Amino acid sequence: MSIMTQDGILNISLMGGQARAILIESTQLVQEAKRVHGLSKIATAALGRTLTATAMMGSMLKGADESVTATIKGGGPIGTVLAVANEKCEVKGYVGNPGIDLPRTSKKLPVGAAVGKEGRLTVIKDMHLREPYVGQVNLVSGEIAEDFAMYFTASEQTPSLVSLGVLVSDEKVESAGGLIVQLMPGASEAAIRSIEMSAGMFTDISGTMKEYHLEGAVNQLLLHLEPEVLERRDTRYACDCSRRRVERALITLGRDELEDMIATQHGAQVDCHFCNKRYEFSEGELRALLEAATSREDK
Ligand SMILES: [Zn+2]
Structure with a gap:
Protein backbone atom coordinates (compact mmCIF):
# COMPACT_ATOMS: atom_id res chain seq x y z
CA MET A 1 0.00 0.00 0.00
CA SER A 2 1.34 3.42 -0.83
CA ILE A 3 0.44 6.47 1.20
CA MET A 4 -0.20 9.68 -0.66
CA THR A 5 2.33 12.18 0.60
CA GLN A 6 1.85 14.93 -1.95
CA ASP A 7 1.13 18.36 -0.49
CA GLY A 8 -2.48 19.43 -0.81
CA ILE A 9 -5.32 21.52 0.60
CA LEU A 10 -8.80 20.24 1.43
CA ASN A 11 -11.88 22.41 1.66
CA ILE A 12 -14.20 20.67 4.12
CA SER A 13 -17.78 21.36 5.15
CA LEU A 14 -18.58 20.59 8.82
CA MET A 15 -21.88 19.79 10.53
CA GLY A 16 -24.00 20.25 7.45
CA GLY A 17 -22.45 23.60 6.56
CA GLN A 18 -22.53 25.27 9.98
CA ALA A 19 -18.75 25.51 9.89
CA ARG A 20 -15.95 24.91 7.45
CA ALA A 21 -12.40 23.67 7.66
CA ILE A 22 -9.38 24.20 5.46
CA LEU A 23 -6.79 21.46 6.02
CA ILE A 24 -3.32 21.50 4.46
CA GLU A 25 -0.36 19.19 4.25
CA SER A 26 2.59 21.46 3.46
CA THR A 27 5.68 19.32 4.16
CA GLN A 28 7.22 19.62 0.69
CA LEU A 29 6.58 23.32 0.24
CA VAL A 30 8.17 24.12 3.61
CA GLN A 31 11.11 21.85 2.72
CA GLU A 32 11.51 23.78 -0.54
CA ALA A 33 11.50 27.11 1.34
CA LYS A 34 14.16 25.70 3.69
CA ARG A 35 16.30 24.62 0.71
CA VAL A 36 15.91 27.87 -1.25
CA HIS A 37 16.78 30.13 1.68
CA GLY A 38 19.05 27.85 3.71
CA LEU A 39 16.77 28.31 6.71
CA SER A 40 17.78 27.42 10.27
CA LYS A 41 15.37 25.26 12.27
CA ILE A 42 13.70 28.25 13.92
CA ALA A 43 13.46 30.13 10.63
CA THR A 44 11.99 27.00 8.99
CA ALA A 45 9.32 26.82 11.70
CA ALA A 46 8.49 30.54 11.54
CA LEU A 47 8.41 30.87 7.75
CA GLY A 48 6.88 27.39 7.37
CA ARG A 49 3.95 28.25 9.63
CA THR A 50 3.43 31.54 7.80
CA LEU A 51 3.63 29.89 4.34
CA THR A 52 1.18 27.21 5.52
CA ALA A 53 -1.38 29.77 6.74
CA THR A 54 -0.98 31.93 3.65
CA ALA A 55 -1.39 28.96 1.27
CA MET A 56 -4.71 28.19 3.01
CA MET A 57 -5.77 31.81 2.53
CA GLY A 58 -4.78 31.50 -1.15
CA SER A 59 -7.23 28.61 -1.45
CA MET A 60 -10.02 30.96 -0.30
CA LEU A 61 -9.38 33.39 -3.19
CA LYS A 62 -11.76 33.10 -6.11
CA GLY A 63 -10.60 35.05 -9.16
CA ALA A 64 -7.70 34.62 -11.58
CA ASP A 65 -4.41 36.30 -10.61
CA GLU A 66 -5.62 37.23 -7.13
CA SER A 67 -3.07 37.15 -4.34
CA VAL A 68 -2.77 37.42 -0.58
CA THR A 69 0.32 38.69 1.24
CA ALA A 70 0.89 38.17 4.95
CA THR A 71 3.62 40.22 6.65
CA ILE A 72 4.66 39.72 10.27
CA LYS A 73 6.84 42.35 11.89
CA GLY A 74 7.20 41.55 15.56
CA GLY A 75 10.43 43.37 16.40
CA GLY A 76 12.25 40.10 17.14
CA PRO A 77 15.66 38.95 15.82
CA ILE A 78 14.20 37.07 12.83
CA GLY A 79 13.14 40.37 11.25
CA THR A 80 10.25 40.47 8.81
CA VAL A 81 8.46 37.23 7.93
CA LEU A 82 6.57 37.51 4.65
CA ALA A 83 4.55 35.09 2.54
CA VAL A 84 2.53 35.48 -0.65
CA ALA A 85 0.01 33.03 -2.09
CA ASN A 86 -2.09 33.15 -5.24
CA GLU A 87 -5.45 31.60 -6.08
CA LYS A 88 -3.66 28.58 -7.56
CA CYS A 89 -2.30 27.90 -4.02
CA GLU A 90 1.26 28.61 -5.12
CA VAL A 91 3.12 30.19 -2.25
CA LYS A 92 6.47 31.90 -1.72
CA GLY A 93 8.10 33.85 1.07
CA TYR A 94 11.18 34.95 2.96
CA VAL A 95 12.48 35.96 6.38
CA GLY A 96 14.86 38.78 7.26
CA ASN A 97 17.33 36.56 9.12
CA PRO A 98 17.27 33.03 7.63
CA GLY A 99 20.13 31.72 9.79
CA ILE A 100 18.69 32.75 13.15
CA ASP A 101 19.45 30.55 16.12
CA LEU A 102 18.25 31.02 19.71
CA PRO A 103 18.71 28.86 22.80
CA ARG A 104 15.80 26.55 23.53
CA THR A 105 14.03 26.89 26.85
CA SER A 106 11.66 23.97 26.25
CA LYS A 107 11.09 21.13 23.79
CA LYS A 108 9.50 23.55 21.35
CA LEU A 109 11.43 25.80 19.00
CA PRO A 110 11.30 29.39 20.35
CA VAL A 111 9.39 30.81 17.38
CA GLY A 112 7.61 33.48 19.44
CA ALA A 113 10.93 34.77 20.81
CA ALA A 114 12.38 34.90 17.29
CA VAL A 115 9.40 36.74 15.81
CA GLY A 116 8.74 39.01 18.81
CA LYS A 117 5.29 40.26 19.73
CA GLU A 118 5.69 44.03 19.68
CA GLY A 119 4.25 44.49 16.24
CA ARG A 120 1.66 43.51 13.71
CA LEU A 121 0.38 40.96 11.27
CA THR A 122 -0.70 42.68 8.07
CA VAL A 123 -2.73 40.91 5.39
CA ILE A 124 -3.11 42.44 1.94
CA LYS A 125 -5.49 40.84 -0.54
CA ASP A 126 -5.17 41.97 -4.13
CA MET A 127 -8.42 41.05 -5.81
CA HIS A 128 -8.09 43.51 -8.69
CA LEU A 129 -10.45 45.99 -7.12
CA ARG A 130 -9.57 49.66 -7.18
CA GLU A 131 -7.91 49.34 -3.77
CA PRO A 132 -6.45 46.15 -2.27
CA TYR A 133 -8.05 44.91 0.95
CA VAL A 134 -5.75 45.58 3.93
CA GLY A 135 -6.33 44.05 7.37
CA GLN A 136 -4.06 44.48 10.37
CA VAL A 137 -3.93 43.15 13.92
CA ASN A 138 -1.50 43.51 16.80
CA LEU A 139 0.43 40.30 17.40
CA VAL A 140 -0.85 38.09 20.22
CA SER A 141 2.25 36.00 20.82
CA GLY A 142 4.40 35.86 17.68
CA GLU A 143 3.70 32.12 17.59
CA ILE A 144 1.88 32.80 14.31
CA ALA A 145 -1.17 30.48 14.59
CA GLU A 146 -2.68 32.60 17.38
CA ASP A 147 -1.85 35.71 15.41
CA PHE A 148 -3.69 34.47 12.31
CA ALA A 149 -6.65 33.40 14.50
CA MET A 150 -6.80 36.94 15.86
CA TYR A 151 -6.64 38.32 12.32
CA PHE A 152 -9.60 36.20 11.12
CA THR A 153 -11.64 36.93 14.22
CA ALA A 154 -10.96 40.67 14.55
CA SER A 155 -10.25 41.83 11.02
CA GLU A 156 -12.49 39.53 8.97
CA GLN A 157 -15.08 39.12 11.76
CA THR A 158 -15.01 35.35 11.31
CA PRO A 159 -14.42 33.45 14.57
CA SER A 160 -11.69 30.97 13.70
CA LEU A 161 -9.45 28.33 15.18
CA VAL A 162 -6.02 28.16 13.57
CA SER A 163 -3.44 25.45 14.08
CA LEU A 164 -0.08 25.45 12.31
CA GLY A 165 2.79 23.02 12.75
CA VAL A 166 6.24 22.39 11.32
CA LEU A 167 8.31 19.46 12.53
CA VAL A 168 11.92 19.98 11.47
CA SER A 169 14.98 17.84 12.15
CA ASP A 170 18.55 18.91 11.49
CA GLU A 171 18.41 17.65 7.91
CA LYS A 172 14.88 18.19 6.71
CA VAL A 173 11.25 19.02 7.29
CA GLU A 174 9.67 15.86 8.73
CA SER A 175 6.14 17.13 8.36
CA ALA A 176 4.15 20.35 8.16
CA GLY A 177 0.48 21.16 8.10
CA GLY A 178 -2.28 23.46 9.15
CA LEU A 179 -5.96 23.67 9.93
CA ILE A 180 -8.38 26.58 9.95
CA VAL A 181 -11.88 25.99 11.35
CA GLN A 182 -14.39 28.78 10.84
CA LEU A 183 -17.96 29.14 12.04
CA MET A 184 -20.43 30.11 9.35
CA PRO A 185 -23.11 32.74 10.02
CA GLY A 186 -26.11 31.18 11.75
CA ALA A 187 -24.21 28.30 13.36
CA SER A 188 -26.19 26.79 16.25
CA GLU A 189 -25.07 26.97 19.88
CA ALA A 190 -24.53 23.21 19.77
CA ALA A 191 -22.25 23.56 16.73
CA ILE A 192 -20.24 26.30 18.43
CA ARG A 193 -19.84 24.10 21.52
CA SER A 194 -18.76 21.09 19.45
CA ILE A 195 -16.00 23.11 17.84
CA GLU A 196 -14.86 24.67 21.11
CA MET A 197 -14.64 21.22 22.66
CA SER A 198 -12.56 19.82 19.80
CA ALA A 199 -10.01 22.65 19.80
CA GLY A 200 -7.63 20.65 21.97
CA MET A 201 -7.38 17.91 19.33
CA PHE A 202 -6.00 20.32 16.75
CA THR A 203 -2.84 21.31 18.60
CA ASP A 204 -0.38 18.72 17.22
CA ILE A 205 -1.05 19.21 13.54
CA SER A 206 2.47 18.35 12.35
CA GLY A 207 2.42 15.10 14.34
CA THR A 208 -0.99 14.21 12.88
CA MET A 209 0.25 14.92 9.33
CA LYS A 210 3.40 12.88 9.86
CA GLU A 211 1.36 9.86 10.89
CA TYR A 212 -1.82 10.11 8.81
CA HIS A 213 -1.14 12.54 5.93
CA LEU A 214 -3.79 14.79 4.46
CA GLU A 215 -6.70 12.48 3.68
CA GLY A 216 -6.15 10.40 6.82
CA ALA A 217 -6.01 13.52 8.98
CA VAL A 218 -9.60 14.44 8.08
CA ASN A 219 -11.11 11.65 10.15
CA GLN A 220 -8.39 11.81 12.75
CA LEU A 221 -9.12 15.47 13.50
CA LEU A 222 -12.68 16.12 12.39
CA LEU A 223 -14.69 12.87 12.48
CA HIS A 224 -16.99 14.05 15.27
CA LEU A 225 -17.79 17.23 13.28
CA GLU A 226 -19.31 15.32 10.31
CA PRO A 227 -16.69 16.31 7.74
CA GLU A 228 -17.56 16.38 4.05
CA VAL A 229 -14.61 17.02 1.73
CA LEU A 230 -15.74 19.40 -1.00
CA GLU A 231 -12.51 19.90 -2.91
CA ARG A 232 -8.83 18.95 -3.03
CA ARG A 233 -6.23 21.36 -4.41
CA ASP A 234 -2.53 20.99 -5.04
CA THR A 235 -0.21 23.47 -3.35
CA ARG A 236 3.49 24.15 -3.82
CA TYR A 237 6.34 26.59 -3.32
CA ALA A 238 6.75 28.55 -6.55
CA CYS A 239 8.17 31.90 -7.60
CA ASP A 240 6.77 33.69 -10.62
CA CYS A 241 9.56 36.22 -11.02
CA SER A 242 10.82 36.97 -14.54
ZN1 LIG B 1 11.92 34.61 -7.87
Whole structure:
Protein backbone atom coordinates (compact mmCIF):
# COMPACT_ATOMS: atom_id res chain seq x y z
CA MET A 1 0.00 0.00 0.00
CA SER A 2 1.34 3.42 -0.83
CA ILE A 3 0.44 6.47 1.20
CA MET A 4 -0.20 9.68 -0.66
CA THR A 5 2.33 12.18 0.60
CA GLN A 6 1.85 14.93 -1.95
CA ASP A 7 1.13 18.36 -0.49
CA GLY A 8 -2.48 19.43 -0.81
CA ILE A 9 -5.32 21.52 0.60
CA LEU A 10 -8.80 20.24 1.43
CA ASN A 11 -11.88 22.41 1.66
CA ILE A 12 -14.20 20.67 4.12
CA SER A 13 -17.78 21.36 5.15
CA LEU A 14 -18.58 20.59 8.82
CA MET A 15 -21.88 19.79 10.53
CA GLY A 16 -24.00 20.25 7.45
CA GLY A 17 -22.45 23.60 6.56
CA GLN A 18 -22.53 25.27 9.98
CA ALA A 19 -18.75 25.51 9.89
CA ARG A 20 -15.95 24.91 7.45
CA ALA A 21 -12.40 23.67 7.66
CA ILE A 22 -9.38 24.20 5.46
CA LEU A 23 -6.79 21.46 6.02
CA ILE A 24 -3.32 21.50 4.46
CA GLU A 25 -0.36 19.19 4.25
CA SER A 26 2.59 21.46 3.46
CA THR A 27 5.68 19.32 4.16
CA GLN A 28 7.22 19.62 0.69
CA LEU A 29 6.58 23.32 0.24
CA VAL A 30 8.17 24.12 3.61
CA GLN A 31 11.11 21.85 2.72
CA GLU A 32 11.51 23.78 -0.54
CA ALA A 33 11.50 27.11 1.34
CA LYS A 34 14.16 25.70 3.69
CA ARG A 35 16.30 24.62 0.71
CA VAL A 36 15.91 27.87 -1.25
CA HIS A 37 16.78 30.13 1.68
CA GLY A 38 19.05 27.85 3.71
CA LEU A 39 16.77 28.31 6.71
CA SER A 40 17.78 27.42 10.27
CA LYS A 41 15.37 25.26 12.27
CA ILE A 42 13.70 28.25 13.92
CA ALA A 43 13.46 30.13 10.63
CA THR A 44 11.99 27.00 8.99
CA ALA A 45 9.32 26.82 11.70
CA ALA A 46 8.49 30.54 11.54
CA LEU A 47 8.41 30.87 7.75
CA GLY A 48 6.88 27.39 7.37
CA ARG A 49 3.95 28.25 9.63
CA THR A 50 3.43 31.54 7.80
CA LEU A 51 3.63 29.89 4.34
CA THR A 52 1.18 27.21 5.52
CA ALA A 53 -1.38 29.77 6.74
CA THR A 54 -0.98 31.93 3.65
CA ALA A 55 -1.39 28.96 1.27
CA MET A 56 -4.71 28.19 3.01
CA MET A 57 -5.77 31.81 2.53
CA GLY A 58 -4.78 31.50 -1.15
CA SER A 59 -7.23 28.61 -1.45
CA MET A 60 -10.02 30.96 -0.30
CA LEU A 61 -9.38 33.39 -3.19
CA LYS A 62 -11.76 33.10 -6.11
CA GLY A 63 -10.60 35.05 -9.16
CA ALA A 64 -7.70 34.62 -11.58
CA ASP A 65 -4.41 36.30 -10.61
CA GLU A 66 -5.62 37.23 -7.13
CA SER A 67 -3.07 37.15 -4.34
CA VAL A 68 -2.77 37.42 -0.58
CA THR A 69 0.32 38.69 1.24
CA ALA A 70 0.89 38.17 4.95
CA THR A 71 3.62 40.22 6.65
CA ILE A 72 4.66 39.72 10.27
CA LYS A 73 6.84 42.35 11.89
CA GLY A 74 7.20 41.55 15.56
CA GLY A 75 10.43 43.37 16.40
CA GLY A 76 12.25 40.10 17.14
CA PRO A 77 15.66 38.95 15.82
CA ILE A 78 14.20 37.07 12.83
CA GLY A 79 13.14 40.37 11.25
CA THR A 80 10.25 40.47 8.81
CA VAL A 81 8.46 37.23 7.93
CA LEU A 82 6.57 37.51 4.65
CA ALA A 83 4.55 35.09 2.54
CA VAL A 84 2.53 35.48 -0.65
CA ALA A 85 0.01 33.03 -2.09
CA ASN A 86 -2.09 33.15 -5.24
CA GLU A 87 -5.45 31.60 -6.08
CA LYS A 88 -3.66 28.58 -7.56
CA CYS A 89 -2.30 27.90 -4.02
CA GLU A 90 1.26 28.61 -5.12
CA VAL A 91 3.12 30.19 -2.25
CA LYS A 92 6.47 31.90 -1.72
CA GLY A 93 8.10 33.85 1.07
CA TYR A 94 11.18 34.95 2.96
CA VAL A 95 12.48 35.96 6.38
CA GLY A 96 14.86 38.78 7.26
CA ASN A 97 17.33 36.56 9.12
CA PRO A 98 17.27 33.03 7.63
CA GLY A 99 20.13 31.72 9.79
CA ILE A 100 18.69 32.75 13.15
CA ASP A 101 19.45 30.55 16.12
CA LEU A 102 18.25 31.02 19.71
CA PRO A 103 18.71 28.86 22.80
CA ARG A 104 15.80 26.55 23.53
CA THR A 105 14.03 26.89 26.85
CA SER A 106 11.66 23.97 26.25
CA LYS A 107 11.09 21.13 23.79
CA LYS A 108 9.50 23.55 21.35
CA LEU A 109 11.43 25.80 19.00
CA PRO A 110 11.30 29.39 20.35
CA VAL A 111 9.39 30.81 17.38
CA GLY A 112 7.61 33.48 19.44
CA ALA A 113 10.93 34.77 20.81
CA ALA A 114 12.38 34.90 17.29
CA VAL A 115 9.40 36.74 15.81
CA GLY A 116 8.74 39.01 18.81
CA LYS A 117 5.29 40.26 19.73
CA GLU A 118 5.69 44.03 19.68
CA GLY A 119 4.25 44.49 16.24
CA ARG A 120 1.66 43.51 13.71
CA LEU A 121 0.38 40.96 11.27
CA THR A 122 -0.70 42.68 8.07
CA VAL A 123 -2.73 40.91 5.39
CA ILE A 124 -3.11 42.44 1.94
CA LYS A 125 -5.49 40.84 -0.54
CA ASP A 126 -5.17 41.97 -4.13
CA MET A 127 -8.42 41.05 -5.81
CA HIS A 128 -8.09 43.51 -8.69
CA LEU A 129 -10.45 45.99 -7.12
CA ARG A 130 -9.57 49.66 -7.18
CA GLU A 131 -7.91 49.34 -3.77
CA PRO A 132 -6.45 46.15 -2.27
CA TYR A 133 -8.05 44.91 0.95
CA VAL A 134 -5.75 45.58 3.93
CA GLY A 135 -6.33 44.05 7.37
CA GLN A 136 -4.06 44.48 10.37
CA VAL A 137 -3.93 43.15 13.92
CA ASN A 138 -1.50 43.51 16.80
CA LEU A 139 0.43 40.30 17.40
CA VAL A 140 -0.85 38.09 20.22
CA SER A 141 2.25 36.00 20.82
CA GLY A 142 4.40 35.86 17.68
CA GLU A 143 3.70 32.12 17.59
CA ILE A 144 1.88 32.80 14.31
CA ALA A 145 -1.17 30.48 14.59
CA GLU A 146 -2.68 32.60 17.38
CA ASP A 147 -1.85 35.71 15.41
CA PHE A 148 -3.69 34.47 12.31
CA ALA A 149 -6.65 33.40 14.50
CA MET A 150 -6.80 36.94 15.86
CA TYR A 151 -6.64 38.32 12.32
CA PHE A 152 -9.60 36.20 11.12
CA THR A 153 -11.64 36.93 14.22
CA ALA A 154 -10.96 40.67 14.55
CA SER A 155 -10.25 41.83 11.02
CA GLU A 156 -12.49 39.53 8.97
CA GLN A 157 -15.08 39.12 11.76
CA THR A 158 -15.01 35.35 11.31
CA PRO A 159 -14.42 33.45 14.57
CA SER A 160 -11.69 30.97 13.70
CA LEU A 161 -9.45 28.33 15.18
CA VAL A 162 -6.02 28.16 13.57
CA SER A 163 -3.44 25.45 14.08
CA LEU A 164 -0.08 25.45 12.31
CA GLY A 165 2.79 23.02 12.75
CA VAL A 166 6.24 22.39 11.32
CA LEU A 167 8.31 19.46 12.53
CA VAL A 168 11.92 19.98 11.47
CA SER A 169 14.98 17.84 12.15
CA ASP A 170 18.55 18.91 11.49
CA GLU A 171 18.41 17.65 7.91
CA LYS A 172 14.88 18.19 6.71
CA VAL A 173 11.25 19.02 7.29
CA GLU A 174 9.67 15.86 8.73
CA SER A 175 6.14 17.13 8.36
CA ALA A 176 4.15 20.35 8.16
CA GLY A 177 0.48 21.16 8.10
CA GLY A 178 -2.28 23.46 9.15
CA LEU A 179 -5.96 23.67 9.93
CA ILE A 180 -8.38 26.58 9.95
CA VAL A 181 -11.88 25.99 11.35
CA GLN A 182 -14.39 28.78 10.84
CA LEU A 183 -17.96 29.14 12.04
CA MET A 184 -20.43 30.11 9.35
CA PRO A 185 -23.11 32.74 10.02
CA GLY A 186 -26.11 31.18 11.75
CA ALA A 187 -24.21 28.30 13.36
CA SER A 188 -26.19 26.79 16.25
CA GLU A 189 -25.07 26.97 19.88
CA ALA A 190 -24.53 23.21 19.77
CA ALA A 191 -22.25 23.56 16.73
CA ILE A 192 -20.24 26.30 18.43
CA ARG A 193 -19.84 24.10 21.52
CA SER A 194 -18.76 21.09 19.45
CA ILE A 195 -16.00 23.11 17.84
CA GLU A 196 -14.86 24.67 21.11
CA MET A 197 -14.64 21.22 22.66
CA SER A 198 -12.56 19.82 19.80
CA ALA A 199 -10.01 22.65 19.80
CA GLY A 200 -7.63 20.65 21.97
CA MET A 201 -7.38 17.91 19.33
CA PHE A 202 -6.00 20.32 16.75
CA THR A 203 -2.84 21.31 18.60
CA ASP A 204 -0.38 18.72 17.22
CA ILE A 205 -1.05 19.21 13.54
CA SER A 206 2.47 18.35 12.35
CA GLY A 207 2.42 15.10 14.34
CA THR A 208 -0.99 14.21 12.88
CA MET A 209 0.25 14.92 9.33
CA LYS A 210 3.40 12.88 9.86
CA GLU A 211 1.36 9.86 10.89
CA TYR A 212 -1.82 10.11 8.81
CA HIS A 213 -1.14 12.54 5.93
CA LEU A 214 -3.79 14.79 4.46
CA GLU A 215 -6.70 12.48 3.68
CA GLY A 216 -6.15 10.40 6.82
CA ALA A 217 -6.01 13.52 8.98
CA VAL A 218 -9.60 14.44 8.08
CA ASN A 219 -11.11 11.65 10.15
CA GLN A 220 -8.39 11.81 12.75
CA LEU A 221 -9.12 15.47 13.50
CA LEU A 222 -12.68 16.12 12.39
CA LEU A 223 -14.69 12.87 12.48
CA HIS A 224 -16.99 14.05 15.27
CA LEU A 225 -17.79 17.23 13.28
CA GLU A 226 -19.31 15.32 10.31
CA PRO A 227 -16.69 16.31 7.74
CA GLU A 228 -17.56 16.38 4.05
CA VAL A 229 -14.61 17.02 1.73
CA LEU A 230 -15.74 19.40 -1.00
CA GLU A 231 -12.51 19.90 -2.91
CA ARG A 232 -8.83 18.95 -3.03
CA ARG A 233 -6.23 21.36 -4.41
CA ASP A 234 -2.53 20.99 -5.04
CA THR A 235 -0.21 23.47 -3.35
CA ARG A 236 3.49 24.15 -3.82
CA TYR A 237 6.34 26.59 -3.32
CA ALA A 238 6.75 28.55 -6.55
CA CYS A 239 8.17 31.90 -7.60
CA ASP A 240 6.77 33.69 -10.62
CA CYS A 241 9.56 36.22 -11.02
CA SER A 242 10.82 36.97 -14.54
CA ARG A 243 13.25 39.30 -16.26
CA ARG A 244 10.31 41.34 -17.54
CA ARG A 245 9.00 41.88 -14.01
CA VAL A 246 12.42 42.94 -12.77
CA GLU A 247 12.73 45.35 -15.73
CA ARG A 248 9.36 46.86 -14.86
CA ALA A 249 10.42 47.24 -11.23
CA LEU A 250 13.65 48.98 -12.30
CA ILE A 251 11.70 51.37 -14.54
CA THR A 252 9.42 52.14 -11.62
CA LEU A 253 12.46 53.20 -9.56
CA GLY A 254 12.62 56.23 -11.83
CA ARG A 255 15.14 58.26 -13.76
CA ASP A 256 17.33 59.45 -10.88
CA GLU A 257 17.87 56.00 -9.39
CA LEU A 258 18.68 54.48 -12.79
CA GLU A 259 21.09 57.28 -13.69
CA ASP A 260 22.81 56.75 -10.36
CA MET A 261 23.15 52.97 -11.00
CA ILE A 262 24.66 53.64 -14.43
CA ALA A 263 27.10 56.25 -13.12
CA THR A 264 28.28 54.43 -9.99
CA GLN A 265 27.87 50.70 -10.72
CA HIS A 266 27.83 50.58 -14.56
CA GLY A 267 25.18 47.90 -14.32
CA ALA A 268 22.91 46.23 -11.82
CA GLN A 269 22.40 42.91 -10.10
CA VAL A 270 18.93 42.23 -8.78
CA ASP A 271 18.28 39.18 -6.60
CA CYS A 272 14.73 37.86 -6.21
CA HIS A 273 13.85 37.80 -2.49
CA PHE A 274 11.67 34.73 -2.94
CA CYS A 275 13.83 32.32 -4.97
CA ASN A 276 17.27 34.01 -4.93
CA LYS A 277 17.46 34.01 -8.72
CA ARG A 278 19.90 36.70 -9.90
CA TYR A 279 19.11 39.05 -12.75
CA GLU A 280 22.05 40.97 -14.24
CA PHE A 281 21.78 44.15 -16.26
CA SER A 282 24.64 45.66 -18.26
CA GLU A 283 25.16 49.41 -18.53
CA GLY A 284 23.64 49.35 -22.03
CA GLU A 285 20.57 47.49 -20.81
CA LEU A 286 20.14 50.00 -17.99
CA ARG A 287 20.33 52.85 -20.51
CA ALA A 288 17.46 51.27 -22.46
CA LEU A 289 15.43 51.07 -19.25
CA LEU A 290 16.37 54.67 -18.46
CA GLU A 291 14.90 55.69 -21.80
CA ALA A 292 11.69 53.85 -20.98
CA ALA A 293 11.57 55.52 -17.56
CA THR A 294 12.25 58.93 -19.10
CA SER A 295 9.49 58.66 -21.70
CA ARG A 296 7.16 57.55 -18.93
CA GLU A 297 8.00 60.48 -16.67
CA ASP A 298 7.63 62.95 -19.53
CA LYS A 299 4.06 61.84 -20.19
ZN1 LIG B 1 11.92 34.61 -7.87
